[in-house]
Amino acid sequence: MTSTQEGYAGMVALKQRIISFYLSILLLLGAGAMVVESVVPGRTHTVFANPYMITSTSTTTTNTNIVAVIQSGYLTMSNTLITAVPTVILNGQNQLATYTIRIYVTDATGLHKGWSISVTSTAFTTIVDGTPHTLPTNASSSQNPPTVVATGTSTLPTPNVGFPVAIPAALTPPPAVTLYNARADSGMGSFSITTTITLTIPANAHAGTYTSVLTLSIASGP
Numbered sequence: 001m002t003s004t005q006e007g008y009a010g011m012v013a014l015k016q017r018i019i020s021f022y023l024s025i026l027l028l029l030g031a032g033a034m035v036v037e038s039v040v041p042g043r044t045h046t047v048f049a050n051p052y053m054i055t056s057t058s059t060t061t062t063n064t065n066i067v068a069v070i071q072s073g074y075l076t077m078s079n080t081l082i083t084a085v086p087t088v089i090l091n092g093q094n095q096l097a098t099y100t101i102r103i104y105v106t107d108a109t110g111l112h113k114g115w116s117i118s119v120t121s122t123a124f125t126t127i128v129d130g131t132p133h134t135l136p137t138n139a140s141s142s143q144n145p146p147t148v149v150a151t152g153t154s155t156l157p158t159p160n161v162g163f164p165v166a167i168p169a170a171l172t173p174p175p176a177v178t179l180y181n182a183r184a185d186s187g188m189g190s191f192s193i194t195t196t197i198t199l200t201i202p203a204n205a206h207a208g209t210y211t212s213v214l215t216l217s218i219a220s221g222p
Helices: 003-029
Strands: 032-037 044-049 075-081 095-107 115-122 125-128 131-134 140-142 147-150 177-182 189-201 214-220
Touching: 075 214, 095 115, 095 214, 177 189
Parallel strands: none
Antiparallel strands: 032 044, 075 095, 095 189, 115 177, 115 214, 125 131, 140 189, 147 189
């Protein structure tokens, strides 16, 4: 083979490598066309790359179950005396004295059963010269519905208690009555409940310092 033939063969091989290189690029790009010079002098070829040769349309879907456990808490109550019974000066007439109690209720049971606050008491009693004296057993009452403030997203109670509520009293506490409640599907969360108790002082009361024990309790269900 002459040097001229060898040079021509080298040029042909180089052009083939160049054409292969451009074809590879077109295939990677996924589409398009290119005009390349033929290995035969004076001729050209248009080369197309099919985009579907390298395009994938498959999709993979997975499902995952997420589990959240919400456990039941407790129904709790506490109370605080906000104002004491003011001093009453006898004037020959029946008089009224009021005091305020704030009750804190949390229903974290998650059962939506509602709840009920019950009240009972011992009679207001004083001892004068060794002799006990009591105010009437119907002396105490809650005249109006309490003020209720909810915390956060708590659901306000929906009560079905009629007012006024007479607070039972005796030397030993009698059966309790409902002071306030929340019907089912209400009263979930935390609340402050402020209630005012009215004490009736009769005109013929003995002067003295009277004491009474007020008992509040809470139970599930209205």
